[in-house]
Amino acid sequence: MALLQISEPGMSAAPHQHKLAVGIDLGTTNSLVATVRSGLSHVLGDEHGHTLLPSVVHYAENGMIVVGTEAQKKQNSDPHNTIVSVKRFMGRGIKDIDATQLPYHFAEQAGMLQIETRAGIKSPVEVSAEILKVLKARAEQALGGELIGAVITVPAYFDDAQRQSTKDAARLAGLNVLRLLNEPTAAAVAYGLDNASEGVYVIYDLGGGTFDVSILKLSKGVFEVLATNGDSALGGDDFDHRIYCWILETAKLSPRNAHDTRLLMSKSREAKEWLTAHAETQISCLMSDGEFVNLTISCEQFTALTANLVQKTLSPIRKAMRDAGLTIENIDGVVMVGGATRMPQIQQVVAEYFKQTPLTNLDPDKVVALGAAIQANVLAGNKSDDELLLLDVIPLSLGLETFGGLAEKVIHRNSTLPVARAQEFTTYKDGQTAMSIHVVQGERELVTDCRSLARFELRGIPPMVAGAARIRVTFTVDADGLLSVSARETSSNAEAHIAVKPSYGLSEDEITNMLKSSFNSAEADKSARMLTEARVSAGAIISAVNAALEADSALISKDQASAIQAEIQRLIAISATDDTDAIHAGVEALNHATEEFAAVRMNASVSRALAGKALDEIKL
Amino acid sequence: MTQNYFELFGLPPSFSIELATFETNFRKIQSASHPDRFVTGTAAEKLSAMQLATLANEAYQTLKSPANRAKYLLELQGITAISETNTAMPTDFLMQQMEWREALEDAKAAKDIFALEQLYAEIQLDGKSLQANLIDLLDIKKDYSTATDATRKLIFIDKVCADINKAIEHLDN
Numbered sequence: 001m002a003l004l005q006i007s008e009p010g011m012s013a014a015p016h017q018h019k020l021a022v023g024i025d026l027g028t029t030n031s032l033v034a035t036v037r038s039g040l041s042h043v044l045g046d047e048h049g050h051t052l053l054p055s056v057v058h059y060a061e062n063g064m065i066v067v068g069t070e071a072q073k074k075q076n077s078d079p080h081n082t083i084v085s086v087k088r089f090m091g092r093g094i095k096d097i098d099a100t101q102l103p104y105h106f107a108e109q110a111g112m113l114q115i116e117t118r119a120g121i122k123s124p125v126e127v128s129a130e131i132l133k134v135l136k137a138r139a140e141q142a143l144g145g146e147l148i149g150a151v152i153t154v155p156a157y158f159d160d161a162q163r164q165s166t167k168d169a170a171r172l173a174g175l176n177v178l179r180l181l182n183e184p185t186a187a188a189v190a191y192g193l194d195n196a197s198e199g200v201y202v203i204y205d206l207g208g209g210t211f212d213v214s215i216l217k218l219s220k221g222v223f224e225v226l227a228t229n230g231d232s233a234l235g236g237d238d239f240d241h242r243i244y245c246w247i248l249e250t251a252k253l254s255p256r257n258a259h260d261t262r263l264l265m266s267k268s269r270e271a272k273e274w275l276t277a278h279a280e281t282q283i284s285c286l287m288s289d290g291e292f293v294n295l296t297i298s299c300e301q302f303t304a305l306t307a308n309l310v311q312k313t314l315s316p317i318r319k320a321m322r323d324a325g326l327t328i329e330n331i332d333g334v335v336m337v338g339g340a341t342r343m344p345q346i347q348q349v350v351a352e353y354f355k356q357t358p359l360t361n362l363d364p365d366k367v368v369a370l371g372a373a374i375q376a377n378v379l380a381g382n383k384s385d386d387e388l389l390l391l392d393v394i395p396l397s398l399g400l401e402t403f404g405g406l407a408e409k410v411i412h413r414n415s416t417l418p419v420a421r422a423q424e425f426t427t428y429k430d431g432q433t434a435m436s437i438h439v440v441q442g443e444r445e446l447v448t449d450c451r452s453l454a455r456f457e458l459r460g461i462p463p464m465v466a467g468a469a470r471i472r473v474t475f476t477v478d479a480d481g482l483l484s485v486s487a488r489e490t491s492s493n494a495e496a497h498i499a500v501k502p503s504y505g506l507s508e509d510e511i512t513n514m515l516k517s518s519f520n521s522a523e524a525d526k527s528a529r530m531l532t533e534a535r536v537s538a539g540a541i542i543s544a545v546n547a548a549l550e551a552d553s554a555l556i557s558k559d560q561a562s563a564i565q566a567e568i569q570r571l572i573a574i575s576a577t578d579d580t581d582a583i584h585a586g587v588e589a590l591n592h593a594t595e596e597f598a599a600v601r602m603n604a605s606v607s608r609a610l611a612g613k614a615l616d617e618i619k620l
Numbered sequence: 621m622t623q624n625y626f627e628l629f630g631l632p633p634s635f636s637i638e639l640a641t642f643e644t645n646f647r648k649i650q651s652a653s654h655p656d657r658f659v660t661g662t663a664a665e666k667l668s669a670m671q672l673a674t675l676a677n678e679a680y681q682t683l684k685s686p687a688n689r690a691k692y693l694l695e696l697q698g699i700t701a702i703s704e705t706n707t708a709m710p711t712d713f714l715m716q717q718m719e720w721r722e723a724l725e726d727a728k729a730a731k732d733i734f735a736l737e738q739l740y741a742e743i744q745l746d747g748k749s750l751q752a753n754l755i756d757l758l759d760i761k762k763d764y765s766t767a768t769d770a771t772r773k774l775i776f777i778d779k780v781c782a783d784i785n786k787a788i789e790h791l792d793n
Contacts, residue, residue: 319792419677599671
């Protein structure tokens, strides 16, 4: 057996060591985890070799939480405690969904909806975290070590609340989120790298519960999203539902109980899958009241039933094409992603619209996870000389409520990320000292038609006549597509700052509490673990700053360099103690001390890049 | 960073830009500064990456759009093309604008997407000739006063086109 190498405390591990990072496709119907091994992206299977994990969570009578195929088997017999398609509830309130069609008991509550189960009230974030935990365990088992992080994919058309919920779920599952990546972009990476494609590509991504369309320009390893659009409540599930309604109507069934609803939905789904490759199928099942349903549905009937669902995907496509300023002649290829695109009627309509045969040579279920794994591998730093760069956009405009309930857009949809924009507002009344700021997301003109993301108050505005105050509100959207907002009265510098999450997300405390309660270890173990983690992060920053000084100390004065050196020495000394908080403070201080140095280095590296030198020549 | 957008992109400050160099340099800047490059970096590195990548995106959007590029060039000359006190527009252009607006309203009322697309194409043609004009005014003659008028027209053309697109989108829903 090979001996394990352990580096000296405070020193980082060897730079060439492969860091374990994965890509996770957290899907409505199925979820997957993939990783890059020996330069190739692979989807990881469970002990039976199954790669698709059904996104189903069952809260069992014995207190166990079951995820996947075994949970799926319980959806007919125990529908209230078996959560399927939880992705549809992420960042959503009870008003956003049609609760009458679902077998769950929803808890009455403002903000994100909650489901009552025998294991207590569960938020969609907690349910999703259960799925992620299984995938994390699967990956760590297969790779034989702890993950340094994961790229989690989200529908491109997810709004801020849905993205934030996904990130919260990953953190709750104990995953370090390297990046939230848009699903069509992930698919483009897998497809583009696999086929060495160049040009303008459309990604048509119809998943179980969401529809996305992204238009990307692929050029020398740069994947630039030109426009994206979609419908975050349209997917393969809706096609099942059309068959379900058809069964009720054709068999003249009265409204059904939860068990029958689930059974008929399962039968509908089987029928849909069968019709992908067959001319007709039989649907037969026994209802709980003894009634026997026996029907035959043909491919033509199914196509007619779902024609308007397929048509519904064309409107987002036209919008994206207009936003990108393109016509169909400009499109070099259309890549089909998501299990639902296996339906022949979809491929046909897409082919007719774009006047070309869509590309289906990659497995539509796996391509998103494969692309996410490639990105995770690059972000983890395993491929420093890699040319891969993803430039993504914000899918929905961000704005503020102004007088009269109108939404004033501050950042327009399809702006390339990261993006920051400031807008000035003024007071409405004489002597007004506070202002309520309401952040919304969406394209409509009325605030009530947009999604409310957060409300916060800016206080301490000096009393002035109406219209004299100058309130500057700055929106910043990071590379994950997540928003933070700050506001400042420019004549007095009164400042309010928030990270946007209150309306639908979890607070920092809630996450901490959930994480704490999930640890079963003793208090002493916990603090030991926290101390170790603090020392590791101290060691990481010390070696990063030392490397930076070695490469670029010429960019700053001797005094600046020695101030940074002093901060390093201080942190080394603190790291030798057992004071976790002091170590964190020391890390913070060293970070602060290097801010200017980091900015100077960034400018220098940009100048060097423009001067035409490759990145690896200049030792970043 | 105190340099202007043209300096950031390594381009001369002119209305006519070498599109290929502009695009290539944008990618180079993003390759060096994008937050994806610093996911495992220190907090200070992440912060400066975020700031530079944001600036590069802002600069890219500004220089890519002819109307915004002209407006920015004038700003570098200390001229604000659009301000609360400076909205004067020649009468003939105002007439032209009213005609466009009327055509837009008519097509909207008739729910005629094709007419809207025709109008869009027609106005874009006018925009193109204004752009050709601006190369002459800004880069050769350096006649900033006339260029300000042309820039203002171009900005209004962009607005009308955005409204047409909005109308098309509305009808499409």
